[in-house]
Amino acid sequence: MRHRKHHGSLGxxxxxxxxxxxxxxxxxxxxxRINTTQAKARAVQPYVEKLITLGKRGDLHARRQALAKxxxxxxxxQLFAEVAPGxxxxxxxxxxxxxxxxxxxxxxxxxxxxxxxAGEVKTKAxxxxxxxxxxxxxxxxxxxxxxxxxxxxxxxxxxxEAAVEAKTEAEAEGDEAPAEKxxxxxxxxxxxxx
Numbered sequence: 001m002r003h004r005k006h007h008g009s010l011g012x013x014x015x016x017x018x019x020x021x022x023x024x025x026x027x028x029x030x031x032x033r034i035n036t037t038q039a040k041a042r043a044v045q046p047y048v049e050k051l052i053t054l055g056k057r058g059d060l061h062a063r064r065q066a067l068a069k070x071x072x073x074x075x076x077x078q079l080f081a082e083v084a085p086g087x088x089x090x091x092x093x094x095x096x097x098x099x100x101x102x103x104x105x106x107x108x109x110x111x112x113x114x115x116x117x118a119g120e121v122k123t124k125a126x127x128x129x130x131x132x133x134x135x136x137x138x139x140x141x142x143x144x145x146x147x148x149x150x151x152x153x154x155x156x157x158x159x160x161e162a163a164v165e166a167k168t169e170a171e172a173e174g175d176e177a178p179a180e181k182x183x184x185x186x187x188x189x190x191x192x193x194x
Contacts, residue, residue, distance in 0.1 A: 026075045033114035041111040052094045055084025
C-alpha cells in the first residue's frame with residue numbers, strides 16, 4: 001500500500017530524482033553552498049544530513065553506503081576527510097536554508113542551502129537585556145562634558161582677550177599679523193595641555 005506516500009517527488013521519476021539529489025549533494029559538499037529552488041533545497045536537506053552522519057561514523061560500511069548514493073569517489077573522500085570531522089561534536093542540523101527571492105524566468109521561489117559552520121553550535125537566542133541604570137551613564141557623560149567645557153573656558157576667554165588686545169595694537173600700528181599670532185599661540189598652548 002502506498003497511502004500518504006506521495007510527497008517530495010519534485011515531479012520527477014525515481015531515477016531522475018535520485019540523480020538530482022546526488023548532484024545537489026555533491027555540489028553542496030564541493031562548494032559549501034548552492035542556490036536552488038525552495039522545493040529542491042527542502043528535498044536535499046535530509047539527504048545531505050544523512051550523508052554527513054555517515055561521514056561522522058567513518059567506517060568502511062558507511063563509506064560504501066555514501067559512495068552508493070553520491071557516485072563520485074572524490075566527493076565521498078572530501079565528505080569523510082574534510083566535511084564530517086568538523087561536525088564531530090554537533091548532534092545534527094548541519095545545513096541551513098535561507099529563502100531568497102523569485103527566479104526571473106518563471107518566478108519560482110529560490111533558496112540558498114549552505115553547510116553550517118563546523119565550529120558553530122546551535123544555541124537558543126536570548127533576548128538582549130537593557131543596560132542597568134542608563135541614567136547614570138548619561139549623567140556621567142554630561143558631567144564629563146561640563147568638566148571639559150569648564151577647563152577650556154578660561155583658556156578660550158584668555159585667547160579672546162589676547163586677540164582683542166593684539167588687534168587693537170595692530171590697528172594702531174596698521175599691521176594685522178600680530179592678531180593672528182595672538183590667536184594661534186593660545187591654541188598651541190591648548191593642544192600641549194591636552
